[in-house]
Amino acid sequence: MTYGNGGGDAHVVVKDVTMAYGSNVLMRDLTFEIGRGDIFFIIGGSGSGKSTMLRHMLGLKAAAKGEIRIGGELVTADPEEMRGMLRRFGVLYQSGALWSALTLRENVSVPLEKFTALDADEIARLASLKLALVGLAGFEDYYPSEISGGMQKRAGLARAMALDPEILFVDEPSAGLDPLSSRRLDELILELRDSLGATVVIVSHELPSIFGIGTNCVFLDAETKTMIATGNPAYLRDHSEHPTVRRFLNRGDYQE
């Protein structure tokens, strides 16, 4: 069996992965694919290892067993080997993770300065453009502490999109946002995906987001310590054979 680019238009291939902290196994036998251009949700209850899955994909943690390939390349936990790949990733962290000592423009400029040969003028223009894309035009010289949580998250998205990533990873986009800001962020992610054609991988348990923009998902179950469903979230909500999945996606309103 061959993996990588041979596997149709799969962008991310997770094969037979076991995640563990020491001898404590968190999840085992994870096998799924994320298609190019998908908005893919990793869902599951609290403590099911959603964020850990993300860390594995980013090479921040090594899989105890199995392999993850992104665009055909093997993900390793060695930052040196990952460098080339990481340049094509964008990551939006839960709280934005903006560098507090830098202005928004500087935050967005850092990856551009490190990874492109553009001159300062062009970098400044690009940074302004990215901030305008997330609705923050005119906030270039603000520090992260001077703007609201929702704006910080959008600025984080602008930074994640700085290098036009092929794949965008988002950790809990709705955490700490009001429903309207959360929805606006979802729409923004959708718009950016549509216009730039990137693949988006989102860790979330926010049902409105999942049904609103998700095209595919994997469901991690803490009890059985493995994935119990994969597919379109709206379809799973109505047709999954798994009561746990049905209950979760229907906010508990499901009787066997």
Next chain:
Amino acid sequence: MEATLTPAAHVDLIEDTLRVRLSGDWRLEADRPEASDVARPLTGGAAARRIDFDATGLTDWDSSLLTFLDEIDRLAESAALEVDATGLPDGVRKLRALARAVPPREAEPPEKRPPAIDRLGARVQRAGGRFGDALTFLGEATLAFGRLLKGGGQFRRADLLELTQAAGASALGIVALVSFLLGLILAFVGAQQLEQFGATIYVADLVGVAMARDMAALMTAIVMAGRSGAAYAAQLGIMQTNQEVDALTTMGIRSADYLVLPRILALVAMMPFLVLFSIFLGILGGALAAVGLMDLSWTEYWIQTSGAVSVPDVAGGVFKGATYAALVALTGCYQGMRAERSSRGVGDAATSAVVTGIVAIIAACGLFQIVFDILGL
């Protein structure tokens, strides 16, 4: 991978329309045309009224195309031209719409620099505010101490013990090293001068009295400002940033009682021991220098030292040390509690804790010299 095509943009004037023909792979890494070059016909006074685009030759694009179009927009606006974006790829048009969905926030007009007298006034006011703030903090800490004496201590005993260990036992190594070397250096410098008068034996007096009265307390306090003062500022600063301090406040627990007081108590309680330890090691360092380099015997040195150093000398040194410890702990906690909520804010707090701590120690040391002199101690 397919070969990349050089990005290019050509402009034709068709009746009153400037048509920009885009072609190739527009990528950030590529050498791309400048918007100002492309738009030269605009400034040349051509009879154009609108701009449109033909993107049929465009093979690939990223943000670089967007910034290019942004520039074109700006130039078109200044030349009062209409921009027709229908010829652009779908994604580009969507992104352009997205970028314009929220109008840019009006930048606040740059403030005019006020006259010098105003700025001076503002500085004095700020300094006054800070002074008042520091006094409030000192008051809070004092009240917390009063409550403790009345039996109302709110901190956890385990915290106090841990802080005591950090401020005491864990600091022994560095205090020992610094004090020993200080004694050695004092003896060495003193001996060179005293040798001229054949009074080498008085090196013991010099080292003993200097260490006991001032140097041990001063050096130990400076070491503790770098060790504990900075640690307190960083700990409390991070707690402030993480809203841990708010969590205490809303639970009805006074941060002065719970966080500040145990730190001050721990450092003030441990400092006398550290100073005694430092005096002892300083004298030991001096003795080593004297015995090793100056033909004095251990016994001679010891007898001379015990004759020179009196109990009041040592007690004075210990008292000074405890005072310095209170200053270090207070400045450290003050800076931490008032830290700005950011990584830079916490860094600044740790820096100011050490700097103001050392300044306070030196100032107090000077004051002690005068007061002790007046009292004839």
